[in-house]
Amino acid sequence: MAELTKHDDDVPSPIDRRDFFRGAAALTVGGIAAATEIAAPEAQTAAAPEPAAAAQQLEEQTQSAQRWIGRDPADWVKPRPGVDHNVVIVGGAQSGLSIAYGLKRKGVGRVEVIDRAAPGEAGIWRTIARMHQLRTPKTLGGPELGNPALSFRAWYETLNGTTSFDALDRIPRTAWADYIDWFQQTTGTTVRYRTRLIEIEPQGDLLRLHLEQDGAPRTVTARKVVLANGYAGAGGPNVPEFIRALPPNLWTHTTGNIPFDALAGKIVGVVGAGSSAFDAAAVALESGAAEVHLFSRRSYIDYPALPSPQAAPAPAPDRGYPNLLEMSYELPDVVRWRNFVLGDRRVASVPFDSLERAVAFDNFRIHLNSSLSDVAAAGGKVTGKVGSKSFSFDHLVAATGYRIDLPLQPELKRIHEAIATWGDRFKPSPGDENAAGAAHPYLGAGFEFLPRGATGAEYLRNIHCFNLGAALSFGIPVGDVPSVVDQPRLISAIARDLYVEGVDVAANQRFVNTPLTGPSSAPYEKAVATRDAA
Numbered sequence: 001m002a003e004l005t006k007h008d009d010d011v012p013s014p015i016d017r018r019d020f021f022r023g024a025a026a027l028t029v030g031g032i033a034a035a036t037e038i039a040a041p042e043a044q045t046a047a048a049p050e051p052a053a054a055a056q057q058l059e060e061q062t063q064s065a066q067r068w069i070g071r072d073p074a075d076w077v078k079p080r081p082g083v084d085h086n087v088v089i090v091g092g093a094q095s096g097l098s099i100a101y102g103l104k105r106k107g108v109g110r111v112e113v114i115d116r117a118a119p120g121e122a123g124i125w126r127t128i129a130r131m132h133q134l135r136t137p138k139t140l141g142g143p144e145l146g147n148p149a150l151s152f153r154a155w156y157e158t159l160n161g162t163t164s165f166d167a168l169d170r171i172p173r174t175a176w177a178d179y180i181d182w183f184q185q186t187t188g189t190t191v192r193y194r195t196r197l198i199e200i201e202p203q204g205d206l207l208r209l210h211l212e213q214d215g216a217p218r219t220v221t222a223r224k225v226v227l228a229n230g231y232a233g234a235g236g237p238n239v240p241e242f243i244r245a246l247p248p249n250l251w252t253h254t255t256g257n258i259p260f261d262a263l264a265g266k267i268v269g270v271v272g273a274g275s276s277a278f279d280a281a282a283v284a285l286e287s288g289a290a291e292v293h294l295f296s297r298r299s300y301i302d303y304p305a306l307p308s309p310q311a312a313p314a315p316a317p318d319r320g321y322p323n324l325l326e327m328s329y330e331l332p333d334v335v336r337w338r339n340f341v342l343g344d345r346r347v348a349s350v351p352f353d354s355l356e357r358a359v360a361f362d363n364f365r366i367h368l369n370s371s372l373s374d375v376a377a378a379g380g381k382v383t384g385k386v387g388s389k390s391f392s393f394d395h396l397v398a399a400t401g402y403r404i405d406l407p408l409q410p411e412l413k414r415i416h417e418a419i420a421t422w423g424d425r426f427k428p429s430p431g432d433e434n435a436a437g438a439a440h441p442y443l444g445a446g447f448e449f450l451p452r453g454a455t456g457a458e459y460l461r462n463i464h465c466f467n468l469g470a471a472l473s474f475g476i477p478v479g480d481v482p483s484v485v486d487q488p489r490l491i492s493a494i495a496r497d498l499y500v501e502g503v504d505v506a507a508n509q510r511f512v513n514t515p516l517t518g519p520s521s522a523p524y525e526k527a528v529a530t531r532d533a534a
């Protein structure tokens with residue numbers, strides 16, 4: 001077996017999670033009372049520090065850095081009568097937490113973060129992400145939005161030492177999940193868990209949100225909604241019809257709970273050849289599957305170039321975005337469209353370690369140029385063909401990605417018809433048509449939906465779409481770690497709208513027209529030589 005990259009179990013465990021949170025919970029952003037000294041740079045140990053001391057150092061340095069950056073500004077947003085929340089963020093995972101932090105630092109109060117998941121299960125990192133390491137480079141900025149004390153690197157190096165960080169190929173998945181938990185604790189963001197947005201109902205320019213909280217229906221009113229609801233948040237998982245038609249116990253999309261334990265000794269088919277396909281195949285093989293067959297429509301599997309046999313594999317080129325990409329929104333429509341079409345044609349790059357992990361097994365088979373046909377359920381199995389070759393599987397995994405299709409997103413049931421899409425706003429030249437692109441929402445510069453028609457549905461500008469649906473407008477898979485570079489736009493747009501809405505022109509006029517009066521002249525009265533020059 002070729003040497004594989006680290007397994008989750010091999011990932012250096014920073015410190016016991018309970019001890020760690022005991023420390024982290026004591027922190028609040030901005031509200032720092034105790035004057036503590038930040039650790040001197042040399043205290044940023046190269047070697048792995050002793051866990052309790054490291055946790056203490058993390059706490060102290062974070063408090064100091066938070067004190068230096070200053071308290072969170074007071075909430076300046078003028079309340080609007082009859083409204084429960086200025087902003088509701090749907091999704092309490094990395095994007096939602098980061099946006100909540102950004103709004104707090106902007107002085108936008110009455111922000112509610114909801115997540116349908118139970119505590120500890122929000123996001124993907126402990127559920128459907130199956131790789132050992134993130135696919136993105138370890139040095140990218142993340143949810144800390146430029147505050148270095150809250151970065152992954154600050155967290156990791158303080159707990160594990162700089163040598164340990166230097167030795168990382170990329171960020172271990174479970175370390176990233178722990179870091180996100182710490183980020184939430186440290187920024188003091190409360191998430192209302194087990195609370196699902198069912199539907200958005202417009203009410204004038206306001207948004208009435210139908211929720212299900214712990215199984216009970218509830219409604220709240222918000223001025224702004226941010227959809228930070230993940231890759232599947234603008235249409236759901238992409239499941240080909242021939243798979244959807246199978247009995248549900250015979251297949252699972254990679255976003256689902258694949259029954260790996262039950263696949264020991266079984267034959268598994270994987271449809272798709274992206275990173276998630278290889279990760280699912282690897283876990284099935286590690287769980288004892290008898291055979292795993294992976295089917296790719298394309299003639300090759302793409303992976304990052306290996307510069308030399310000695311050099312470490314680089315991250316996938318499509319996962320390491322230079323900061324320039326934060327300006328992609330400004331590109332002409334035709335350029336944004338063509339970039340999307342090009343991306344759609346490309347074979348997605350699979351991290352080398354994900355490839356190696358599956359290929360290491362002798363019972364793993366890759367079928368290139370192979371689209372499964374004649375797929376059917378028979379006798380508790382899935383049968384299918386590629387050309388004249390027949391296959392039979394105990395379980396099929398759909399590693400077929402996500403679709404952008406607003407009518408399929410339940411939360412948008414009442415409003416999707418009013419939302420402008422790229423199909424409405426952009427006419428590609430012949431040969432450049434792309435149905436998937438046309439289905440993407442055509443978003444404003446603050447990630448807001450725009451009305452399809454020239455008039456009406458203005459409430460849509462209060463719904464900000466920070467999910468994969470924004471990929472075409474912003475030129476980046478939105479939700480990816482690198483897409484945090486675009487969050488300041490969204491945060492500023494929300495703040496600006498709330499600020500402008502709070503301007504009371506009549507009150508301003510009264511204020512301007514009020515005669516200016518000075519305070520008492522008592523402190524300087526004895527020096528007054530002239531009171532009226534006339």
Ligand SMILES: Cc1cc2nc3c(=O)[nH]c(=O)nc-3n(C[C@H](O)[C@H](O)[C@H](O)COP(=O)(O)OP(=O)(O)OC[C@H]3O[C@@H](n4cnc5c(N)ncnc54)[C@H](O)[C@@H]3O)c2cc1C
Nearest residue numbers: 091093094095116122123134135196197229230479480481
């Ligand atoms: C398998 C996989 C691997 C990835 N690997 C990388 C990587 O290595 N590097 C990288 O940069 N990016 C990666 N990504 C992309 C991206 O970083 C992740 O998808 C990341 O989880 C996005 O964070 P998010 O907060 O936007 O969405 P998510 O983490 O998906 O969280 C969305 C949250 O919204 C909640 N939610 C959804 N609908 C509702 C609703 N109606 N009501 C209430 N709550 C709701 C969900 O419960 C969830 O907690 C990967 C994506 C996948 C799928």
